[in-house]
Amino acid sequence: MLKTVLILLVVLSIALLLYLLYLSQKLLRQAQQQQARERRENPLSYRVHPKLAEELKKIEQLKQQRSGKNKPEADQ
Known part of the structure; x- marks a missing residue:
């Protein structure tokens, strides 16, 4: 019983880490796209x-x- 709970806990923690990795990549991609858009719209603001x-x-x-x-x- 205890081994099953520990295995389940490890699997859930790995799934959580993978989800957080996906989420961080998604947010990073959005921020990069927004920064590129801002540079295209107003190139003089880049210093x-x-x-x-x-x-x-x-x-x-x-x-x-x-x-x-x-x-x-x-x-x-």
Whole structure:
């Protein structure tokens, strides 16, 4: 009798964990879709941290410098 109750308890707890996993994935998917929708509707509301913005500018400048250096070499 006790073994049956313990087995039933384990099965129910596994079922509960699976349900909670499903529910969390569903909520995460909804939040991601809402965030993507908000970004599409108002792209200016998305802000980048100032230090990250500086790094992105530096990367863009390096890319432009490299592409500028490569073009004259290709002409020769």
